[in-house]
Every structure is written in structure tokens, then in C-alpha cells.
Amino acid sequence: MSxxxxxxxxxxxxxxxxxxxxxxxxxxxxxxxxQHVPVTDASNRLVGIVSVKDYFRELSPVMDAASDPAISLFIRSRKVHQVMITPVITVSEHSTIKQAAALLLKHNISCLPVTDEHKHLLGLVSWKDIMRAALNHTVASS
Structure with a gap:
């Protein structure tokens, strides 16, 4: 299965x-x-990814010490490129589920953007998608 x-x-x-x-x-x-938002350029090429963990990691220093208006000002002034992960580990749409699972485990990440040979974003696969496919395969085989 691809x-x-x-x-x-x-x-x-x-x-x-x-x-x-x-x-x-x-x-x-x-x-x-x-839980993840791919970061693309104007040509839909993947340039990074930001997760909910990256977002809150950036906010945690000011959340403890600041009032709500200060937090609001902080997140309006900070840009995605300051917190996004780059370069991004990706897979092609022709990769197998086993290959994707191996990458997730090897790099201790929870999703993989799916790109073409020019790094144009085609989609995203998460560990939940892989688990769902494995479960469906197991149930269908029973």
C-alpha cells in the first residue's frame, strides 16, 4: 500500500x-x-513545518510572565519562520507505509509531508494515518 x-x-x-x-x-x-501546519512558498513548495509543540514552546517563556495583552502582542510580532522546522523530512506519494513508518521512528517525528520531486506539497501522512491503515489491514485480513 502506498x-x-x-x-x-x-x-x-x-x-x-x-x-x-x-x-x-x-x-x-x-x-x-x-497538530502540524506545512509552511509553503508562493509556488506551493514546502519550506518548513510548524507543530503545535513548536508553537507552544515559543510561547511558554512569555505565558508564565506576561499578561494576556503581552502574549497577544508577542504572537502577532513573531513569524512562522522563527519557529518552523527546516529542512523537513518528507516522503513521496509512491513511498510505502513501511518506509514512512521507518522514517517516523528513525527521526522521532509524528508526521511526514508528502512532496513531489520539486518539493511541491501533495499532502501529509501522520503516525495516526499509518496506525489506521495497519488496523484496517489487520481487520480486513481477519
Missing amino acids: IAQIMTHRNRLITTMADASLASLRDVFAKARF
């Missing part, structure tokens, strides 16, 4: 740009079920 069969496709992802403010991610992480 990654293309289990990934969340680009049209269902929320992405951001490197120069966006952290404030733009607040609602994504607060309301959506997304």
Missing part, C-alpha cells in the same frame, strides 16, 4: 507562509484537529 492511499491530500490541509505571524496559527491549533 502513502498516496492513506495521506491527507493538499486540498484538505491548512498551510501557512513563512512570513505569517504566529497569531495566524492560534485558531488552527485551538479549533482544528491539526
